[in-house]
Amino acid sequence: MLRKVLTITLIFMVALSFTINENARAENPPPPSELRPAADVGMLNLPGSGWWTGFQVVNVGTTTTTVIVTLYDARSTNTYQSVPKTIAPNASYTFSPFNTADWTSPPPDGFIGSAVVSADQPILAIVNEQNNLAGPSGIAAGSYRGFTAEQTSTRLFFPLVKHDYGSSHRTTTFFIQNASDTTADIYAIFRTRTGNYTKVYPSVGPFKLQIINPSDAGVPLGDLGSLEITSTVKLAGIYNEHQHATSVANTLLSTRGFAPSEADTMLYVPLYKQNYNTAYSGIQVQNAGTVTATIYATYTVAYGGSGTYYYNLTAGPGQSVTFFNVPGWPGNTYGSVILSSSQPLVAIVNETKYSTGQSGVYAAFARSQVTNCAVAPLWKTRWSGTTSGQQSAIVVQNVGITEATINITFTMTAGHVGTYTPPARTVAPGASTVYGPGPFEGGPPADKPATGSVAICATQPIAVLVQETTLPGWTPRDMLNYEAFNQ
Secondary structure (H helix, E strand, C coil), rough: CCCCCCCEEEEEEEEECCCCCCHHHHHHHCHHHHCCCCCCCHHHHHCCCCEEEEEEEECCCCCCEEEEEEEEEEECCEEEECCCCCECCEEEEEEECCHHEEEECCCCCCEEEEEEECCCCCCCEEEEECHHHHCCCCCEEEEEEEEEEHCCCCEEEEEEEEEEEEEEEEEEEEEEEECCCCCCEEEEEEEEEEEEEEEEEECCCCEEEEEEEEHCCCCCCCCCEEEEEEEEEEEEEEEEEEEECCCCCCCCCHHHHHHHHHEEEEEEEEEEEEEEECCEEEEEEEEECCCEEEEEEEEEEEECCCCCCEEEEEEECCCEEEEECCCCCCCEEEEEEEEEEEEHHHHEEEEEECCCEEHHHHHEEEECCEEEEEEEEEEEEEEECCCCCCCEEEEEEECEEEEEEEEEEEEEEEEEEEEEECCCCEEEECCEECCCCCCCCCCCCCCEEEEEEEEEEEEEEEEECCCCCCCCCCCCCCEEEEEECCC
């Protein structure tokens, strides 16, 4: 029997805008020329058109499970139900708005809302947002992890808020889900360079989606800061960074918000780039504590040089600071970072490749959340549903105190199927190792289209990042980053 909103239940955001097509595949949408125009998506508040969402659910239990999805319309009381899907242990299934076989009651054109996924075994999920239905210029894409019931909270932290900020004119939009069966008010406080701004969103229904924007609370144009969300009920929420206004968006950065239980005095950043091949990383760190704190960053170079480098910044309670192009850290390098403080912290990591404009973001890992094993539900080799397209890389950081032996297994379940176990690798404490993109010893053939999942275990705790990029020679699409699930 299926159980909802328990440890086996995954609660996550789905922001859909699409047109149903009977012949579309779950893994790959039809070309825009085959689609009717989607309905107005003004409430979604992502710029331009062509947005749609798909999500992949993985069974991390010990026996086969049945999964059911319920979609909650943000603009009405309507709900939509999936067909029950059977998933074997360690296998996954991708739910797509273009596959009508996934739904007993398909959501309509222009649907915007949230979802609850239920199963009788533990499940995890990742969600992709993209706007390629807008045509060749629609290259914006973002990825984030779904929320388990334990990750929902009456209080959420978001380290970065932008309102038409900088020369790139970036704005952040937040999708907040009432993760309970009770109607409740949701409160937002924006802490920015110019002051604190508050907003109340009244009577948000059970499991419903609420859109939150800096402009709602009167945050001035050009401002920068952080956000804290509270309510009397459990919440889930994601961060979206995008262009402030455009007819077709070419960038989207998406990741999850943080519950207080996910804040820690030590955080891990598996991949940081300091002007490496025109790519820069920025780490936005929010003080989730009650007093002003100094935040220390330790950078261990993995490629382009060697050595360990240090820097620190200070943030007040609820405020955030940014480590970007850090003075004294060597250029044309990449590596891993450890953040520490006397107060609990949360952080996200942005990356922009300036030569192509591609961007991505992911959430830093708390010391209390890391373990010796992790699972990544989605890995790709030359995959776009046919013969080419996207490729994945996995970055594994040893966050233990001694040298770690890393073992990894790739289970490819679509396209070129098979199981691959590369030779074990040894990684120093604080350092990281990268599998892909492209070929590596013992890995799946990089020239054959395939998708699947990855399991990683080590002799020390690990933090694992998955990064999906476009193959050279293809139209660049935003990077899709997500954090692997520690087990």
